[in-house]
Amino acid sequence: MRVAVIGGGVGGAELIRVAAPGPLEFTLIEPKRQIEMQALYPEYLGGVARLQDLAAPLKPFCERTGTKHIQEKALRLEGNTVVCEQSTVEFDYCVIATGAAQNYFGIKGVENTFSINTLEETKRARRFVEDMNPERIMIMGSGLTGVEAAAILAESMDASIYVVEAKDRILPPFSLQTSQLVEKELSKRGVNILTSTMVTEVKKDCIMFADGSCLDCDMAIWTAGVKPSQFVADLDLPKKNGWILVDDYLRAKDNVFVIGDGAWIEIDGKLATKTGLEAERQAKHTAQNLLHLAEDKPLEKYAIRASTDNQVALISLGCDCAVGVVGKVCIGVPTRLIYSVKSWIDKSFIKRFK
Numbered sequence: 588m589r590v591a592v593i594g595g596g597v598g599g600a601e602l603i604r605v606a607a608p609g610p611l612e613f614t615l616i617e618p619k620r621q622i623e624m625q626a627l628y629p630e631y632l633g634g635v636a637r638l639q640d641l642a643a644p645l646k647p648f649c650e651r652t653g654t655k656h657i658q659e660k661a662l663r664l665e666g667n668t669v670v671c672e673q674s675t676v677e678f679d680y681c682v683i684a685t686g687a688a689q690n691y692f693g694i695k696g697v698e699n700t701f702s703i704n705t706l707e708e709t710k711r712a713r714r715f716v717e718d719m720n721p722e723r724i725m726i727m728g729s730g731l732t733g734v735e736a737a738a739i740l741a742e743s744m745d746a747s748i749y750v751v752e753a754k755d756r757i758l759p760p761f762s763l764q765t766s767q768l769v770e771k772e773l774s775k776r777g778v779n780i781l782t783s784t785m786v787t788e789v790k791k792d793c794i795m796f797a798d799g800s801c802l803d804c805d806m807a808i809w810t811a812g813v814k815p816s817q818f819v820a821d822l823d824l825p826k827k828n829g830w831i832l833v834d835d836y837l838r839a840k841d842n843v844f845v846i847g848d849g850a851w852i853e854i855d856g857k858l859a860t861k862t863g864l865e866a867e868r869q870a871k872h873t874a875q876n877l878l879h880l881a882e883d884k885p886l887e888k889y890a891i892r893a894s895t896d897n898q899v900a901l902i903s904l905g906c907d908c909a910v911g912v913v914g915k916v917c918i919g920v921p922t923r924l925i926y927s928v929k930s931w932i933d934k935s936f937i938k939r940f941k
């Protein structure tokens with residue numbers, strides 16, 4: 588059974604790791620040479636994590652698992668064929684795991700800011716921090732990425748750090764208790780938090796807000812929101828809000844599965860979060876379902892763990908500090924132990940591929 592996996596990030600790589608070697612013949616379509624772990628980008632930005640902590644080369648992993656690696660971008664699906672930049676890949680089953688891209692919402696000048704959504708972008712931001720030593724850094728967006736980046740930068744450099752959020756509290760998808768605890772931790776580190784503040788334009792040296800005011804800054808980092816990857820945007824499959832709609836077995840159609848950030852997964856009234864934790868679980872589940880198909884066994888329904896109304900996350904707030912979130916409950920102590928657990932989980936994910 589030939590399986591084409593499009594995207595070798597958290598979801599795609601984990602699926603192959605679990606299912607191969609075995610009865611399935613995998614082809615991985617991924618333009619990068621390595622598997623990368625986004626959860627460690629804020630620490631890399633703060634100069635704490637090293638490149639080898641957050642990336643593993645694909646070549647030895649593919650050799651070990653008997654996977655063929657096509658180092659190209661997939662462009663589209665034509666029947667049971669993935670059309671890539673140079674080649675085509677025939678499949679019996681396809682798994683789409685192309686993640687998400689940064690969304691700039693068409694705000695003027697935002698595309699010129701720094702982002703930490705890809706390793707290349709994060710490296711560019713880190714180089715700027717090292718070379719220019721900015722004194723005033725504006726982080727726009729206060730989701731997981733924004734608050735983690737703010738905490739680590741506040742701790743690792745002598746700069747004024749601002750977090751700008753359009754909603755009335757930081758970490759809007761999380762419970763009020765989580766927002767308050769994280770805000771307290773950020774304030775302890777001297778981070779300035781501006782809520783109910785809508786960015787309307789990013790100029791070279793300042794950020795403009797909806798009320799007409801502006802703030803000078805010498806580094807602007809955009810973390811506010813994601814959108815489907817270009818590959819997903821171009822696909823002609825059923826979608827919700829641009830994301831590919833899947834059934835209870837994570838299928839967009841009979842022989843096409845979609846996992847991770849690119850999928851809209853709504854099962855038993857719950858909506859899956861776009862997190863590494865979910866992508867990894869969906870990958871493991873789909874690996875098992877593909878093995879079932881190879882053995883003519885029925886597919887098993889997926890059960891969401893981290894949903895939008897029951898968030899599950901570990902949020903790191905600088906070195907040696909993290910908080911854990913399970914639903915409405917936010918566990919703030921002992922922060923050091925929670926940080927060690929998160930750091931271990933993130934680093935051991937990459938180690939599995941080495």
Ligand SMILES: Cc1cc2nc3c(=O)[nH]c(=O)nc-3n(C[C@H](O)[C@H](O)[C@H](O)COP(=O)(O)OP(=O)(O)OC[C@H]3O[C@@H](n4cnc5c(N)ncnc54)[C@H](O)[C@@H]3O)c2cc1C
Pocket residue numbers: 593594595596597598599616617618619624625626627628629659660661662684685686687703704705731732816817818846847848849861862863864865866901
């Ligand atoms: C800064 C940051 C911090 C985060 N921290 C956490 C955290 O602490 N905990 C947590 O649970 N989640 C965290 N997340 C979210 C988590 O990283 C994602 O939810 C997870 O990586 C999604 O997995 P994925 O497989 O869907 O996509 P990804 O891991 O992004 O992988 C997608 C892959 O698809 C490839 N690709 C894209 N387009 C194509 C194409 N056309 N053809 C072939 N390949 C393609 C890309 O190169 C990439 O390798 C964080 C995200 C960011 C950005």
